[in-house]
Each structure stands twice: as C-alpha cells, then as structure tokens.
Amino acid sequence: MRSYRMDEITRRAFEGPYMEERDFDMNLMKRTRELVKEYEIRFDPNEIVTTDDSMADDVYEAGMRLFVELGFYCQTTKRIIKFEENEVREVLKTLPESIVIGEGKDAVIMAMRRVEDPTPPVIHSGPTGTLCTEGDIYVKTLRSYAQETVIDSVGAGTLATIDGFKIRKGTPQEFRAARMLARWARQAIADAGRPGMHINDVAVVSPEAKVCALDPVQGIRKTDGLLVAQMIELKTSLQHLALIEHLTSYGCFIGNLMTPIMGGYSGGPEGTAIVNVAEHLAGVVCYNANYHYLSLTNVRNLNNTDRQGLWTISMVGQALARNSEIMSIYDCYCAAGPGTEVLLREAAAGGVASSVSGLHLMGCGSCGGKLVDHATGLEARLLKEVGVAASGMSREDANEFLRRWIPLYEEWLDITKSPKGKTFQELYDLGSAKPKDEWEELYRKVADELSDFGIDL
Template identity: 30%
Template sequence: PRHVREKLEKYDLVKTSDPENPVNVDGELADRFFKAGYELALELGMLCETTDRIIKVSEEELETAIKAAPAELTIGVGDDATVLKARTPSDPYPSKFGASLGITTSEDVWPALTEGIARQHEVDVLEGGSLKSIYGLDVIPSTPSETLVGFEQAKMHVKIREKAGRPGMGGIGQISAVTEYGQFGGYGLPGALKTTDLSLILFPSELKVNYQTLHKVVHTINVGGMIFAGSPAMIGGMPGPPEGAVLSCIACSLLQYPILQADVGGGEIY
C-alpha cells in the first residue's frame, strides 16, 4: 500500500477518479497512470506465495517480453475462429466478447445453459460457468475429483460447441481448475480443450503468484497452448482507492508477460 500511495502522489493521481465520468478519455491522465504502474511493476515485482520470495524483472526483461507478445492470435479453427488483436484507444477493430466468465453453475443446469450461450453469435469465445460438483459429488481442490471435473467439463465444452453448430469456436478453460490439477485434466488432452483454445491462468491479487499458477504455465507451454493470464485488482483491498487499484492492475498486466509468458493479457478491476 505504501508504494501505491507514493506513486499516486508522485504522478498527481490522488482522487482523479470521477464517478460522474466513469469513462475518462483524458490521454495525459492515462499516460501518467501508465508510467506510475510501469514503475510499480519494476519496483515491486511479484511475490511467490509458495516460496515467500519476490520475483523481480529488469526493465530490459519487461520491454523484451512486451515486444514479444503477439500482435494477434487466432482462437479456434476454421470459419468459427476468432482473431484477437492488440487494440489501441479509438481502434476501429472491434472488441471480442467471451462468456460467461466462470460463474458457478449447478451440474444439472450447466450443459443447457452453456449451449444457449454458445448459440448466441454475439459471443465470440466460449468460457462457460464453473462446476462445483461432478457426478453429484462435490469437487475438492487438489484431489482426484478436481482432475476429473477438469476432464469431464472439457469434454462437455467441446461437444456443446459442436451441438451449437460452432465446432471451431474458440474456448477458454479450464474454468473449474481451482488448482493446477483441473488444468492438467482438462487442457491439451485428447477429447478435452484444444491448444487452439485459451488456457486460463489466473493469479492471486495483488501482484502475487504461486506454484499452482506456474504449474499451469508450464503445462500450457508443454502442450503448445496459448496462455490467457489475469488477476483482478480489488478496489478497497491492498491497493486502496480506485486509483490505486488501477496502478495495481497496470503492474499486474505488465508483469504477466515476462513472468507468466502470457499470450493474452487480462486485467480487470472489481
């Protein structure tokens, strides 16, 4: 929190959030936020909770990773595929829509609900809800039940896209993977989510990582997949006010490229 406050003061960002103007298009203000977040990323790095050590990157490493990030990616295959492109403010290339962001869903409702989402052509990439049970049994993290739900849900995910008439539609997963085991069971295996789908790798807020996350990274790279990383910043949490959450979000979004080898960077604010 101290480092965030220092950056907010250094770049005159304190109380710049305006609830009456939630979509601020002040380019100069955006530049100051980015510079502050960039400095925060280099100064703090990420804390590895497993080892209680800090992972730091140099400015050269950060710049190299950002430049190496793909300018565009094809998610899915054939006519149903979606091309994601790096966009800038006022970019004419349309944004893409993924749904349904992993909302916890009952096992009996999940197939029909997910199929309904897949049939909406406004949805470009299918994620679907997360399951807390499989075959009526509660899924317990880091147990075989998590590996099982990873595989079974991934199989349903593939079949649902076919049933919806969009077999080549891109997907995101494994959304029910609380730890690495669900990812091992559901991504890059025959019959499961394909390497043309995005491998979802979320890391803890704020500016943290752990071996569970890094196992997912290594697994995705090993099978030749694409990494979709992200970590929501929390208003009122460690970074404090909305302005602090923005700085944390920027720092996390930058660091996921050199540390998590992200192909697609994610970062939102809750």
C-alpha cells in the first residue's frame, strides 16, 4: 500500500468480512489466550521489567499475528478491516526515527527510544482523563505544567461545563468546548513563556467536535497534535477514520489513543501486552499515527501502576523498541490523587518501568478520573524527572528498584481505599500557578526517598 491509503482502508471497512461485534470480542479473547499459551508468555510479579529479550520479541510477533488474523473492527459497518502481514511491514518501514513537535524555541525532538536508552524521554503532560473546571482555572492548571522547565508538551484535560452549560456529547457545547480547550491551552503556554510548546490534545469525545479545535492562530496548529481513539479492543469507526482523513490533510500530528483494559477481553497482563502490540500496529496502518498513547487501565482500579500494569507497559515498550520504529508513550494513570505521597510513588514506579523500556511519557491521571481538578503540574514534573534519571539504567537495576519501591505504595491501589488528595486549587497558588509549600514538601520528601534508592532527580 502507498503511504496515503485512506481510500483503501475505507474500501476494506465496507467490503471486509461481516461480523457481529460480540463475535469479534469472543474471537479476540480466544485467540489471545491461545497465543499466550503458544508463546509461553509469563507474567512475573518480581520481574516487572523483563530481561528476557526473546519474550519481548515473542510478544511483538504474537501481536503482529493477532492483528493480521483478526484485523481492525469497524463498528459502523460491522466489518473487519484486514491487512496482509507484508502490507503492515511495508508501512512500518516508512516510520521516521524522530519527529519535531512544537515550534520555534519551544520545539523538541521526539526520537525513537530503545531498551535501556540513554536518551531522555519526552513528556506529553496534562490532566489526562481528568475532569477540570473551565476558564481561568483550566488555564492555570495547564500553565502549572507548562511552566515546569522539564515539561515538553501540554493538553488533554476534559471539561464538565462550558459557560456553565453541561457538556453533552454531540451538542453545540461540545464543539465550543473543543475550540475553547485549544484556546486555553495556547493561553497557558503563552502565559508560561513557552508559546511554541506542543499541545497534545483537546479532550472532547466526538471526532467531529475535535475538528473545531484546529486553528493555526488560536487553536491546534500543524506543530500540535490531536489524539484519535480506538475503541476497546482493536476497534474503530468511520467517524474516527474521517477525523484521521481531515487531520492528515490539515497536517498536524496524530496520536493513536489506545485504552486497553488489563483484566478485560484480553485477559491478564500477558494477553493485554499482545493485544496492545496489535493496537499499535492498527494505529500505524489505519491512523497514520506519529506517536501512540499507551493508556492502559486496570479493569477495577482504573490505574496502571500495579505490578500487572507496569509489567504490561514494560513488555509492550520493549517489544516495540526491539522490533519497530513505533514511538509509544506511557500514559501514567495513578490510583491516588495529587497532594499525596502515594501518587508520587506510583508516578516514580511508572517513570522507571517505562523509561527503561524505551517509552516516552504522559501524565498523570489520578483517582480513576472520577474527581474534578485532581491534576497538577508537579506530579508530571516528578514523572519526567524520574524518566530522565532512569534513562540508560539497566533492566536489572530497574527491577531491583521496583522490587523495593512498589511495596511502599501497592496496598493503596484499591480505588475504594486510595487517598484522593486535593484539588489543583487547594494545592497551588492561583496567582502564580506554582505549588504551595505543602505539595512541594511532599515532592521533596519523595525525591529524597528516591535519592536513597539511587534515583537522583
């Protein structure tokens, strides 16, 4: 296939094999179980970052087989968009080793990272999966990220209201929210003195509403990006493909947003890793994605900082880093909230496991996205700093750290018991958008602990 291939993808979405969605889910479930067994993929709670290269390669190969055998399900037409393996490999060959995101003095190079790569990860930060208050509070929230010098990109908050009006999907207010989210993100980065910083998304649901954010002056520019979601697991729709069509012609970056569920249709960590490799391949071939958001969540606790989640992320990262040029980003979802040591400890574990495994960073989500304004720039600062500190670290050292570090927080990962912390407004000075002492002191405390563990921020 040629690099511009949307007509062919659309044709397959209309002419591919017809299947009820439930049957597709059942096929995915059964085939994934078989592949886990065939390749003897084994989760090891005491080796979060696998040192077994052949297992990572097997996960990649199994993911490729799953994608080629099952295909990408189109919910609109109830047909399967299928590809031959050679077609997938042809597209993979076209991927660049690096991209430049953002513009001017604020542009950063985002390069393909490998396992134990000494090159620091890039962080796409923001209140990922978190509801935020509209207006000035939202601007200040994003500014709290943008003015952290280690942060490379912002975006991604979700609004509950716009001009006081509840935002329902598919309404005029959702379209307005998309436009305003982009404008407020521009204002936040300008206020932080970084007007060319890459904006990574406006978090509205309807693909057609996202288009409203595109505006070379006040909104999403060609140097920014928008995320296009896959549906769980390995599914898309004509609406999402139409958004890809428009973003491709507009020329901004496209992020493949995957939200695999650990414990869902793909089963445990082993199956989830295989399915997620397949989802990356779907993002490469069908979404023409420049980067990929690995937004894994646990089926119950809605986080990815437990042993199963971190193992899955590390395995996918290593599988991709060893076998492809697919640039993937670990989207850090924590069970606890800002203003708590638990969240910082979760973020630190995620930073180490992902950075060593060749991934870039995004974060941090908190409290299962259930609590409004539970997101601040400080936890993203720590996530990035840990990711940088772990650049070039050996997998053995990462495991040694995680074996001692995870027990410090894992008893708090049950979503019903994890500490919820405080809101951005409670933890930050709203004039300067800087953390108050209590939050800085907690950060310093955890940073000191990390230093005792050999990770200097």
